[in-house]
Amino acid sequence: MKFCLIVGLSLLVSCSMRVVETGFLNTATGKIPIDSMGITLIHEHMLVDFIGADSVSPARYNQEEVIAKVLPYLIEVKKYGVKTIFDCTPSYLAKDPVLLKKLSEQSGIRLVTNTGFYGAVDNKYLPDFAFTETAEQLSQRWIEEFENGIGDTGIKPGFIKISVNEESTLRGVDAKLVKAAGLTHQKTGLQIVSHTGTWATASQEVAILKEMGLDPSAFVWVHAQAEQDFQNYMIAAKLGAWISLDGIGWSVDEYVDRLLYAKEKGFLDQILISHDAGWYDPSKPNGGDFQPFTNIFEKLMPALNSKGFEEADWEMLLEENPVRAFGISN
Numbered sequence: 001m002k003f004c005l006i007v008g009l010s011l012l013v014s015c016s017m018r019v020v021e022t023g024f025l026n027t028a029t030g031k032i033p034i035d036s037m038g039i040t041l042i043h044e045h046m047l048v049d050f051i052g053a054d055s056v057s058p059a060r061y062n063q064e065e066v067i068a069k070v071l072p073y074l075i076e077v078k079k080y081g082v083k084t085i086f087d088c089t090p091s092y093l094a095k096d097p098v099l100l101k102k103l104s105e106q107s108g109i110r111l112v113t114n115t116g117f118y119g120a121v122d123n124k125y126l127p128d129f130a131f132t133e134t135a136e137q138l139s140q141r142w143i144e145e146f147e148n149g150i151g152d153t154g155i156k157p158g159f160i161k162i163s164v165n166e167e168s169t170l171r172g173v174d175a176k177l178v179k180a181a182g183l184t185h186q187k188t189g190l191q192i193v194s195h196t197g198t199w200a201t202a203s204q205e206v207a208i209l210k211e212m213g214l215d216p217s218a219f220v221w222v223h224a225q226a227e228q229d230f231q232n233y234m235i236a237a238k239l240g241a242w243i244s245l246d247g248i249g250w251s252v253d254e255y256v257d258r259l260l261y262a263k264e265k266g267f268l269d270q271i272l273i274s275h276d277a278g279w280y281d282p283s284k285p286n287g288g289d290f291q292p293f294t295n296i297f298e299k300l301m302p303a304l305n306s307k308g309f310e311e312a313d314w315e316m317l318l319e320e321n322p323v324r325a326f327g328i329s330n
């Protein structure tokens with residue numbers, strides 16, 4: 001499989017709902033022009049600590065040990081031409097921008113970190129102030145990270161990562177996180193990436209953003225593979241929302257069906273794919289088992305190529321769509 005390494009931006013203009021002709025992306029090693037993103041994995045993890053917001057701390061792991069464990073997996077995926085990886089580990093789950101910078105420098109793969117808070121799992125990963133502050137106050141914290149960097153690292157986020165509990169009606173705190181993400185997007189242009197699950201929940205998030213005057217293309221519906229009714233993918237795509245099929249590190253078959261459906265119905269240009277793989281877990285000896293970032297190249301591609309997928313489809317999924325979803329206009 002050979003990839004075109006330069007995305008033809010003139011091509012993007014014809015297929016994009018939110019046209020990004022020029023623009024940039026913040027990475028852990030600095031700002032890059034979007035036409036240099038190359039083959040991109042939009043949802044992976046280098047390090048995740050599930051201990052909870054009240055106990056999470058850099059003292060729970062040794063950065064050099066994490067690097068020694070993770071680096072070979074980044075080197076491994078480089079052979080498939082991967083140039084950029086989005087690290088979706090949120091604040092209070094051991095988001096570590098300096099670790100990403102070091103891994104990036106040592107691997108040659110650009111890593112992208114995020115701003116935002118994670119509401120799923122019944123608040124285990126939310127700091128106390130997330131309940132008392134308003135959406136405006138929370139968004140101020142995230143905008144501050146975009147403008148001045150995360151903590152004292154000087155490293156700026158490349159997207160907003162939030163999450164919500166799956167509920168028939170979103171909880172108040174989750175609706176507030178979505179609104180805070182909307183406000184942050186309006187101010188910064190950062191894409192909203194929300195750990196969600198089914199369309200029953202994602203559609204409520206889109207409704208909040210639309211009410212705020214945002215275009216649904218600002219929203220990435222994360223873990224959309226949880227949706228069983230494929231018609232809902234069509235509905236989301238028609239609205240212009242991004243559909244993230246992102247657990248390919250763990251299984252492949254259900255992605256074959258969903259991607260064939262998207263190609264057949266003509267909305268592959270609204271789909272993002274990734275593995276949700278990795279990660280060093282500080283609660284396990286030597287970080288536990290690590291899931292590699294390779295199933296897309298080693299398993300999904302052969303499966304779909306035998307059913308008619310072509311090089312142009314992979315360029316769209318792995319290069320053009322990430323640029324259109326995450327590029328911020330200059």
Ligand SMILES: [Zn+2]
Pocket residue numbers: 043044045088276
């Ligand atoms: Zn994830």
